[in-house]
Amino acid sequence: MEKGISQAVVRRMPRYYRYLRDLLEQGVERVSSNELSKLMKVTASQIRQDLNNFGGFGQQGYGYNVRFLYEEIGKILGLDQTHNLIIIGAGNLGQAIANYGRFDSLGFVTVALFDVNPEIIGKEVRGIKIHALDELEVFCQNHKVDIAALTMPKQSADNTAQRLVELGIRAIWNFAHVDLDVDDESVVVENVHLSDSLMQLSYNIVKNKQ
Amino acid sequence: MEKGISQAVVRRMPRYYRYLRDLLEQGVERVSSNELSKLMKVTASQIRQDLNNFGGFGQQGYGYNVRFLYEEIGKILGLDQTHNLIIIGAGNLGQAIANYGRFDSLGFVTVALFDVNPEIIGKEVRGIKIHALDELEVFCQNHKVDIAALTMPKQSADNTAQRLVELGIRAIWNFAHVDLDVDDESVVVENVHLSDSLMQLSYNIVKNKQ
Numbered sequence: 231m232e233k234g235i236s237q238a239v240v241r242r243m244p245r246y247y248r249y250l251r252d253l254l255e256q257g258v259e260r261v262s263s264n265e266l267s268k269l270m271k272v273t274a275s276q277i278r279q280d281l282n283n284f285g286g287f288g289q290q291g292y293g294y295n296v297r298f299l300y301e302e303i304g305k306i307l308g309l310d311q312t313h314n315l316i317i318i319g320a321g322n323l324g325q326a327i328a329n330y331g332r333f334d335s336l337g338f339v340t341v342a343l344f345d346v347n348p349e350i351i352g353k354e355v356r357g358i359k360i361h362a363l364d365e366l367e368v369f370c371q372n373h374k375v376d377i378a379a380l381t382m383p384k385q386s387a388d389n390t391a392q393r394l395v396e397l398g399i400r401a402i403w404n405f406a407h408v409d410l411d412v413d414d415e416s417v418v419v420e421n422v423h424l425s426d427s428l429m430q431l432s433y434n435i436v437k438n439k440q
Numbered sequence: 441m442e443k444g445i446s447q448a449v450v451r452r453m454p455r456y457y458r459y460l461r462d463l464l465e466q467g468v469e470r471v472s473s474n475e476l477s478k479l480m481k482v483t484a485s486q487i488r489q490d491l492n493n494f495g496g497f498g499q500q501g502y503g504y505n506v507r508f509l510y511e512e513i514g515k516i517l518g519l520d521q522t523h524n525l526i527i528i529g530a531g532n533l534g535q536a537i538a539n540y541g542r543f544d545s546l547g548f549v550t551v552a553l554f555d556v557n558p559e560i561i562g563k564e565v566r567g568i569k570i571h572a573l574d575e576l577e578v579f580c581q582n583h584k585v586d587i588a589a590l591t592m593p594k595q596s597a598d599n600t601a602q603r604l605v606e607l608g609i610r611a612i613w614n615f616a617h618v619d620l621d622v623d624d625e626s627v628v629v630e631n632v633h634l635s636d637s638l639m640q641l642s643y644n645i646v647k648n649k650q
Contacts, residue, residue: 240643244636248617270619308642322539326532330634332617338638377641401645403638407458407542409480416648420641422634424540426454428548428613431587431630432518433450435611438626 235283242280243303245270250300262293312337315403316375318390319382320345320360323405327379328355338377342369363390370397377401384408445493452490453513455480460510472503522547525613526585528600529592530555530570533615537589538565548587552579573600580607587611594618 249270253261267274281287284306287299304310315333317324320343327333328340343360345351351362361369369375378394380387380402387406394402401418404410410419459480463471477484491497494516497509514520525543527534530553537543538550553570555561561572571579579585588604590597590612597616604612611628614620620629 237640241636241640243643244633244639245619247639248636306643307639308646309639311646313642313645322532322536326536327634329532332635333638336635336638338642376645377638400648401641403641409455418641418644418648420637420644422632422637423454424537424632425542425546426451426458427630427632428543428546428587429454429457429517429519430447430451431611431613431628432523432548433453433516434628434630435523435586436518436521438610438628 239280239283243307246277246280247300247303247307247309250296250303253296254300258296260293260295266294309337312339313376313401314374315340315377315379316369317343317379317381318345318363318366318394319343319380319405320347320350320355321381324379324381325355327381328358341373341375344369366390366393367397370394370399375399377403379403379405380410381405449490449493453517456487456490457510457513457517457519460506460513463506464510468506470503470505475503519547522549523586523611524584525550525587525589526579527553527589527591528555528573528576528604529553529590529615530557530560530565531591534589534591535565537591538568551583551585554579576600576603577607580604580609585609587613589613589615590620591615 249266263274263277266277270277281299284302287294287302315338317327317340320328324343324345328343333340340358343355343358344363344366345360346363350360353360375397376399378399378401380390382390384406387404387408388411391402391404391410391412395412395414395417400416402410402412402420404419404421405424407423407425409421412419459476473484473487476487480487491509494512497504497512525548527537527550530538534553534555538553543550550568553565553568554573554576555570556573560570563570586609588609588611590600592600594616597614597618598621601612601614601620601622605622605624605627610626612620612622612630614629614631615634617633617635619631622629
C-alpha cells in the first residue's frame with residue numbers, strides 16, 4: 231500500500247469516514263469536494279489533497295461516489311477486517327470500552343477483559359468475561375488477539391506492555407498515563423492521554439480569557 | 441500572554457509537564473535539554489524551540505531548573521487554578537472520569553454528573569451526585585462550572601452543547617462521536633474521538649503487515 235503517508239493525513243481519515251457514513255445513511259449517492267468541504271469545515275483543496283494520497287477516488291465534474299469512497303476509506307483504515315481486542319484493566323474505563331457497541335460495528339470485537347481485582351474476576355461485561363491477569367499468557371496463546379487496550383494504572387503499564395509484546399501482540403491502545411517503553415518497531419502504539427487533552431482544554435480556556 | 445502559539449506546540453506541553461513531574465518526584469533539580477531529549481525521545485532543538493515560544497526558561501550551560509519549569513508550564517496550561525467540571529452522561533465513561541482522582545490533583549474538580557436514566561439519578565460516584573439532566577440549568581446558575589464533559593450518545597450531544605453554551609459554559613470536553621456544531625468562538629471544544637483513535641491504530645496495523 232501507500233508508503234510515507236503522514237500520520238497527520240491518516241489522522242484525518244476517520245473523520246472522512248464518519249461524514250461519509252452520515253451521508254450514506256441520508257441516502258446521498260455522490261458528493262463534490264466543495265459540498266464535503268462545507269460539511270466538514272475544511273477546504274476543498276485539503277480534501278482533494280488528502281484523498282489524492284490514496285489514489286484520488288474522485289472524477290472531475292462528478293465528484294465522489296459516496297459508497298465507493300466510504301468503502302475505500304474503510305479498507306485503508308483496515309475496517310474491512312475484524313480485529314480482536316482485549317482490555318487490560320476492567321475498571322470503569324475498561325468496562326466503558328467493552329460496553330461500547332459501536333466499536334463492534336467497526337470490526338473491533340472485545341474478546342476478553344483482564345484484571346487483578348479478585349472481586350470482579352469471573353464476572354462479565356456485556357457477556358465478555360473478566361479474567362485474572364495471570365491468565366493473560368494462556369489466553370493469548372489460545373486466541374487470536376490483535377489489539378490490547380491498557381486501561382490500568384501507569385505503574386504496571388510498562389510491565390504489561392512488555393508481556394504483550396512477548397506474546398506477539400502487535401498493537402497497543404494505551405490509556406495509561408505514561409509513554410510506553412516499547413522498543414519493538416513492529417508494535418503499533420496509539421496513546422489516549424486524557425489528562426493531556428484536559429490540559430489542552432484548560433490552556434485554551436486561559437488563553438480565551440485574555 | 442503569548443498569542444499565535446500553534447496548537448501543535450500546546451499539544452506537546454502536557455507531555456513536558458508529565459516528564460518534569462516525574463523528575464521532580466525523583467528529586468532531580470536541574471535538567472539539560474539534551475537529557476530531556478533522551479528521556480522524551482524528541483530532539484533537544486525541538487525542546488528548546490518549544491520552550492522558547494513561552495520565553496525560554498533555560499540558562500546556557502545550566503539547563504532548566506526542574507521545579508521552576510514545571511511550575512511555569514503548569515501556569516501556561518492553566519493548572520495554577522481550579523476548574524470545576526460537570527459530566528453529562530453518567531454511564532461507564534462518565535463514571536470513569538468522575539472516579540479518576542488524578543484529574544482532581546491537576547485542579548479539574550468534578551462537581552456534578554447528569555443523566556436521563558431514572559435508575560441512576562440521585563446516586564453518587566465518589567461522593568459526587570448524579571443529577572437529572574433537567575436540573576442542568578438550575579445547577580449551572582447556582583454553581584461555577586468551567587468545563588462540561590459530554591459522555592453521552594451523539595444523538596443528543598449537539599442539543600446539550602447548545603444548552604451549555606447558552607448557560608455560559610466556555611469549555612466542552614467532547615467524547616460524543618460527533619463534531620459539535622458550536623459556532624461561538626469563545627467556546628473551547630476539545631474532542632476525544634475514541635473510534636477515530638482505534639481506526640488510526642488499525643490503519644497502522646494494516647500498514648505494518650505489508
